[in-house]
Amino acid sequence: MSILIIGATGTVGRQVAKQALAEGFKVKCLVRNLRKGSFLKEWGADLVYGDLSIKQSLPKALKGTTCIIDASTTRPYGFLTAEAVDWIGKNDLLDIAKKARIKKYIFLSILGGHQKDQIPFMQLKLRFEKNLVSSGVGYTIFYLPNLFQGVISQYAVSILDQQTIVVPSSERRAMYIDAQDIANSIVKSLTLPVGKNRRIPLITNERWTPKEIIDTCQKLSGQEAKIFYGRNFILQLFASLFKLFKWSWSISEQLSFVDLKNKNYASVSENDFVEEIYMSNQDFINKVNTSNYNNLELFLKEYFSVMLKKLKELNIKKSEKPIF
Secondary structure, three states: OEEEEEOOOOHHHHHHHHHHHHOOOEEEEEEOOOOOOHHHHHHOOEEEEOEOOEHHHOHHHHOOOOEEEEOOOOOOOOHHHHHHHHHHHHHHHHHHHHHOOOOEEEEEEEOOHHHHOOOHHHHHHHHHHHHHHOOOOOEEEEEEOEEHHHHHHHHHHHHHOOOEEEEEOOOOOEEEEOHHHHHHHHHHHHHOOOOOOEEEEOOOOOEEOHHHHHHHHHHHHOOOOEEEEEOHHHHHHHHHHHOOOHHHHHHHHHHHHHHHHOOOOOOHHHOHHHHHHHHHOHHHHHHHOOOOOOOHHHHHHHHHHHHHHHHHHHHHHHHHOOOO
């Protein structure tokens, strides 16, 4: 099987590429910047130039491809760019995939995203998802919760840099998953005999409130966080206000997305949409899901261990530098 990965330089895409290569698959990666994707070539992947916003660049990339794994996405608060990539570009790719008779298109969506279809970024994903389902191309859609790696940028880095963290005051738990576990599930699905036209929510037991994450980061880093707690309805009020002005669309999108990321997924049965697709694909999901998902606290412990060691070494070098 020859796999073309879209978004291979991203957090999830690079893990998918690494795992697929380890399992012996022939992997091609669509990249806009060959230099930026050089690490993928070092791993054993073939790099092909392509840009979802340039339709003419896509047909050559699909030549000899059996399966597309689409791990690409734009930032949720860059709507104009998102429309060019997550809607126009991906539909162009899907049309070319149909003509090239691609056997499978694996698409990564967001768990609970259908509940926030008023966010333009989510509208694009949901609209493309409908097009994929009705395209006639074999598909598997994975619904992903929040990433461990996102906790680093949202909480851990801010604490180390002594930056204020803005979080909802809600104590609702959000679900988290490691990008490596996502990659394992995706690659595992490629080896199963029956995997056509499936919708797979990746459900984990890692459910955390913002306060629990911040408390853990403080404990592991030995530093106190600067926190601003905002009530969800206030954040959404500001999101609505900022949406009125084109210059502040990006701010509106960020505030709306904060609420989406903190939705509660304490159990599958609480979400009718997830329940429906979970029950109809339960046997397949059990085979795809790994039984030993990584632990967020251990992930954070490793991160802070490495970063604090680097900071200590940096401070020692500064203190040893001669003063003239």
